[in-house]
Amino acid sequence: MAIERQYHSDCISIGAFKMGTGEVLPDVSIAYEAVGQLSPAKDNVILICHALTGDAYAVGNQERSGWWSGLIGAGRRIDTNRYYVITTNVLGGCGGTTGPASLNPATGRPYGSSFPLVTIRDMVRAQRQFLEVLGINHLYAVIGGSMGGMQVFEWGVMYPDFMDHLIPIATSTRLSGVAIAYNDVGRQAILADPGYQDGHYYPGPGPAKGLSIARMVGMITYRTAELFEMRFGRNIKDDQDQPFNANTVFQIESYLRYQGEKLVDRFDANSYLYLLKAMDFHDISRGRGSTRDALSLIKSKMLMIGIEGDLLYPTDHLREVYEELRRLGQDVQFATFPSIFGHDAFLVEFDAVGELIDTFLNKTNM
Amino acid sequence: MAIERQYHSDCISIGAFKMGTGEVLPDVSIAYEAVGQLSPAKDNVILICHALTGDAYAVGNQERSGWWSGLIGAGRRIDTNRYYVITTNVLGGCGGTTGPASLNPATGRPYGSSFPLVTIRDMVRAQRQFLEVLGINHLYAVIGGSMGGMQVFEWGVMYPDFMDHLIPIATSTRLSGVAIAYNDVGRQAILADPGYQDGHYYPGPGPAKGLSIARMVGMITYRTAELFEMRFGRNIKDDQDQPFNANTVFQIESYLRYQGEKLVDRFDANSYLYLLKAMDFHDISRGRGSTRDALSLIKSKMLMIGIEGDLLYPTDHLREVYEELRRLGQDVQFATFPSIFGHDAFLVEFDAVGELIDTFLNKTNM
Numbered sequence: 001m002a003i004e005r006q007y008h009s010d011c012i013s014i015g016a017f018k019m020g021t022g023e024v025l026p027d028v029s030i031a032y033e034a035v036g037q038l039s040p041a042k043d044n045v046i047l048i049c050h051a052l053t054g055d056a057y058a059v060g061n062q063e064r065s066g067w068w069s070g071l072i073g074a075g076r077r078i079d080t081n082r083y084y085v086i087t088t089n090v091l092g093g094c095g096g097t098t099g100p101a102s103l104n105p106a107t108g109r110p111y112g113s114s115f116p117l118v119t120i121r122d123m124v125r126a127q128r129q130f131l132e133v134l135g136i137n138h139l140y141a142v143i144g145g146s147m148g149g150m151q152v153f154e155w156g157v158m159y160p161d162f163m164d165h166l167i168p169i170a171t172s173t174r175l176s177g178v179a180i181a182y183n184d185v186g187r188q189a190i191l192a193d194p195g196y197q198d199g200h201y202y203p204g205p206g207p208a209k210g211l212s213i214a215r216m217v218g219m220i221t222y223r224t225a226e227l228f229e230m231r232f233g234r235n236i237k238d239d240q241d242q243p244f245n246a247n248t249v250f251q252i253e254s255y256l257r258y259q260g261e262k263l264v265d266r267f268d269a270n271s272y273l274y275l276l277k278a279m280d281f282h283d284i285s286r287g288r289g290s291t292r293d294a295l296s297l298i299k300s301k302m303l304m305i306g307i308e309g310d311l312l313y314p315t316d317h318l319r320e321v322y323e324e325l326r327r328l329g330q331d332v333q334f335a336t337f338p339s340i341f342g343h344d345a346f347l348v349e350f351d352a353v354g355e356l357i358d359t360f361l362n363k364t365n366m
Numbered sequence: 367m368a369i370e371r372q373y374h375s376d377c378i379s380i381g382a383f384k385m386g387t388g389e390v391l392p393d394v395s396i397a398y399e400a401v402g403q404l405s406p407a408k409d410n411v412i413l414i415c416h417a418l419t420g421d422a423y424a425v426g427n428q429e430r431s432g433w434w435s436g437l438i439g440a441g442r443r444i445d446t447n448r449y450y451v452i453t454t455n456v457l458g459g460c461g462g463t464t465g466p467a468s469l470n471p472a473t474g475r476p477y478g479s480s481f482p483l484v485t486i487r488d489m490v491r492a493q494r495q496f497l498e499v500l501g502i503n504h505l506y507a508v509i510g511g512s513m514g515g516m517q518v519f520e521w522g523v524m525y526p527d528f529m530d531h532l533i534p535i536a537t538s539t540r541l542s543g544v545a546i547a548y549n550d551v552g553r554q555a556i557l558a559d560p561g562y563q564d565g566h567y568y569p570g571p572g573p574a575k576g577l578s579i580a581r582m583v584g585m586i587t588y589r590t591a592e593l594f595e596m597r598f599g600r601n602i603k604d605d606q607d608q609p610f611n612a613n614t615v616f617q618i619e620s621y622l623r624y625q626g627e628k629l630v631d632r633f634d635a636n637s638y639l640y641l642l643k644a645m646d647f648h649d650i651s652r653g654r655g656s657t658r659d660a661l662s663l664i665k666s667k668m669l670m671i672g673i674e675g676d677l678l679y680p681t682d683h684l685r686e687v688y689e690e691l692r693r694l695g696q697d698v699q700f701a702t703f704p705s706i707f708g709h710d711a712f713l714v715e716f717d718a719v720g721e722l723i724d725t726f727l728n729k730t731n732m
Binding site: 210 | 582612616
């Protein structure tokens with residue numbers, strides 16, 4: 001693959017932003033990455049929406065490889081020689097976009113837990129306002145997995161004429177009870193950490209241990225028991241010899257603790273809490289009658305992708321949504337593939353995900 | 367059902383006890399419950415082994431109903447008109463048996479985290495020593511689910527001539543990697559709680575919040591996503607009206623937090639940590655060559671019961687164990703039943719579990 005020459009990342013102001021709660025953030029900044037070249041007709045823009053701990057670096061650069069660099073790039077399945085691919089960091093996040101760690105202009109101090117409640121709809125409206133600032137009034141496609149897929153659904157419902165294609169992956173039209181349950185375990189661990197200090201811990205380290213525990217439980221649910229069994233099983237760290245003692249550490253414990261600590265280095269606990277809440281509250285039917293009523297608003301062609309083995313977003317739910325969309329006469333396709341990576345497959349199985357996206361975007365629309 | 371007249375519960379000393387680590391506890395007490403009447407030939411004793419947060423009250427009394435009272439009692443599937451049913455609280459527990467909250471005679475203070483490492487094998491050897499004190503040298507059956515089932519396997523391997531029947535339920539011959547992973551989330555939550563104080567928190571409340579979080583994650587894995595979806599889904603607590611706000615609480619969150627707090631009232635966090643570790647270390651092959659080598663030592667008739675829907679102890683593993691036992695020529699049966707209760711089915715589905723036990727113990731052995 002050639003070095004990506006048409007790469008740009010920046011953070012720009014979109015001015016005042018009104019939240020769904022009615023509160024107004026006086027000056028919102030959006031961090032974004034744009035790769036490729038905007039066509040003169042501005043008809044080749046793809047918006048990528050990231051998941052819980054993602055950021056605007058989907059493609060990334062020489063310094064940091066992006067989380068979807070296996071999928072997006074020159075000559076890749078989402079080809080930046082053809083498309084102008086934009087990824088933003090979500091509102092409430094901690095990757096450059098305005099969020100709880102940002103300074104509240106009214107006080108001169110970070111918002112912390114005084115940041116207003118953020119919903120998936122707020123994220124999408126902020127993205128829309130951001131695109132307006134960029135002078136982009138239409139999208140060829142909106143694509144995202146997990147929390148990113150929630151944004152994809154909301155894009156289709158909130159701005160049906162704004163895009164041609166929607167690709168929600170490993171996601172749902174409303175978070176399930178059991179996913180809310182796992183989120184609450186993580187939330188309680190963060191809130192219980194003395195470092196949390198009611199959400200006003202800046203510039204201190206904050207609830208590092210709590211965030212680490214939240215990440216650990218997340219990681220378990222993102223993958224499958226089969227994968228953990230295959231990779232770690234009951235192996236002991238450093239192949240310590242028997243006998244077991246109170247200090248014996250299993251590889252899987254060591255792996256999860258390390259993953260927890262790694263997230264602490266790059267993610268803000270307040271953002272984590274706000275994004276968990278946004279996911280919990282995600283329900284496209286809210287305020288719109290039924291899920292069917294909400295889905296009926298969509299006008300774009302859709303490809304829904306589910307992962308067999310995804311514990312958090314079971315394909316059964318996506319299949320029900322697909323069938324409802326079909327009954328509504330929508331132009332929708334549904335594809336699933338099995339993966340030992342479970343939910344995380346959308347961040348790992350680039351061949352499987354890429355081929356489905358490629359076929360849908362590039363081959364059935366010729 | 368008639369009131370149970372032949373009920374006895376007590377706590378007795380079994381004297382000094384040598385742990386697998388070589389350490390000696392100078393005076394171990396075992397809390398137990400005995401229901402029914404010991405036959406003159408002492409050939410009607412059934413030993414019940416409890417799970418992680420269980421205790422000696424399997425049947426219970428007028429004041430407190432036991433956790434297997436639906437299964438054990440006069441006229442029940444495990445009929446105390448026929449069998450003398452004994453349940454002990456495990457070594458390291460907090461239901462009357464010597465554990466971390468007990469006074470260390472050497473210091474006059476509670477052991478706390480200085481209590482020696484406890485294994486499933488230690489639990490079984492303590493039960494054996496306890497039965498000797500009671501003058502019982504043979505068991506008709508050993509029955510238990512989850513951590514109780516681990517004890518059942520070890521009983522069969524360690525003391526093959528001591529019993530006629532083994533019934534391990536919803537368990538395994540070694541804890542899986544993913545179950546170790548979930549245990550470590552709970553462990554980290556307890557250890558991170560400032561109330562833990564390196565395990566020397568008595569008589570204080572201890573790491574209440576950490577234990578509560580550990581229980582929350584446990585509860586999610588004990589049941590199935592389907593059950594949570596059916597019972598709670600995305601329902602809001604107290605049917606609060608829209609709109610959502612930062613204080614909105616989902617019923618499933620409220621339920622789990624309540625379950626967490628309830629455990630704190632009745633369980634010691636140090637015991638929880640010790641029993642998690644005992645489960646993590648459970649592997650019948652340890653020090654015995656292979657799992658096959660260990661299984662070949664068993665001489666009892668076995669009924670293994672697996673629950674379809676059990677996330678922690680998948681029936682696939684039990685089926686492999688069953689097939690290995692069959693290849694070894696063992697007298698073993700294997701039964702599974704589906705349950706929306708998942709792992710917890712052994713504590714809930716008394717009809718299904720009871721019928722299998724009844725048929726195995728009472729009907730195929732006539």
